[in-house]
Amino acid sequence: MPELPEIEVSRLVLAPGLEGDTLLSCRVLPPGFYRNPSARELKRRAGRAIRRLSRRGKYLVIEMEGSPPLILHLGMSGRILLDGHGSHERFEIRTARHRVSICDPRRFGRVLSRLPKLGIEPIDPGFSARTLGNILRGRKAPVKALLMDQRLVAGLGNIYATEALFEAGIRPGRAGGRLSSKEIARLALSCARVLRRAIRLGGSTLVDEAFLDPLGRPGRAGGAVAVYGRAIGRCGHPLRLTRRLIAGRRATYCPACQR
Ligand SMILES: [Zn+2]
Incomplete structure (x- = not known):
């Protein structure tokens, strides 16, 4: 997507x-x-x-x-x-x-003709650990579902939420309100970083979700994916899927690198 x-x-x-x-x-x-x-x-x-x-x-x-x-x-x-x-x-x-x-x-x-109500984007200069902390505070839903809720945070879907959580070392099924302030700070940075990197690489073109730009050129960010859609992570560990569905799908994570 x-x-x-x-x-x-x-x-x-x-x-x-x-x-x-x-x-x-x-x-x-x-x-x-x-x-x-x-x-x-x-x-x-x-x-x-x-x-x-x-x-x-x-x-x-x-x-x-x-x-x-x-x-x-x-x-x-x-x-x-x-x-x-x-x-x-x-x-x-x-x-x-x-x-x-x-x-x-x-x-x-x-x-x-009109935009729906949308949350802040991770690449917005106003997005910080504090912003993300306010969004997650008190919430019991899985952090990955919260990151993908466009009314809370705009722009992340399945691929980049999966990647951002891996980079921050946080499991997708953790309750959003239970993250430590250090974890929130890491996650705020990784959300912005994965999006900026993907823009720079021209977007993600993955086998099953073939994005091409308006001139028909594939993006190179798919090759930089660390965990999304993979069986072995870029970290070298075998990956796992959450047993429960998060935002409609089982979520990929590394049991060794993500807590
Ligand atoms: Zn790993």
């Missing part, structure tokens, strides 16, 4: 071409099932200039001159394509100079 780094990488590729361009049309492509604003609502952007591309959490925000923004969420399997044609295209944006489409085989993505 595309997480904060993959959206940021997509934004960086799209911004130079789209900023200042004029949006001509946007529409849901046949067979037509995609969660989106109504056709009438989408028409409000036609003929307007694209002011800026920004990002919040896992959402790409196309800011418009004189109309509400066009906000894209790629769901489980979506990717954005610039000036190309792909399979499973669900949504199309035409501008004066470009064509942008969303390819989304599993159709969990959506197009919005």
Whole structure:
């Protein structure tokens, strides 16, 4: 699933071409099932200039001159394509100079006019051990589920939450409110570090969740993954899965490196 780094990488590729361009049309492509604003609502952007591309959490925000923004969420399997044609295209944006489409085989993505309420991002300059401590305080839920709750912390999904917990040496099933202040400090740093590193490496392209940037290029962060989706960790130890489901899946961890 595309997480904060993959959206940021997509934004960086799209911004130079789209900023200042004029949006001509946007529409849901046949067979037509995609969660989106109504056709009438989408028409409000036609003929307007694209002011800026920004990002919040896992959402790409196309800011418009004189109309509400066009906000894209790629769901489980979506990717954005610039000036190309792909399979499973669900949504199309035409501008004066470009064509942008969303390819989304599993159709969990959506197009919005307004952002939902989102928590702070780990790469926000205001995110610190203290911020994270306030978020986790008193909570009994597994720390991994809390990190992936977009209303609390925005941008981390399964891959980067798994990696950040490994780097901080914390097991994913621990109750969020039971972490020591030292552990919280390590976790705040590792959350920011894994996201920044992945942006720098162009996002994660893993076998089962094949992210490609809008020009069709794979990212290199998948090769830097230490535990996610692996049987043996980068640390050299055999990895384990939690018995219980955390955010719908069993979580990978290293029993030797994580406490
Ligand atoms: Zn280990």
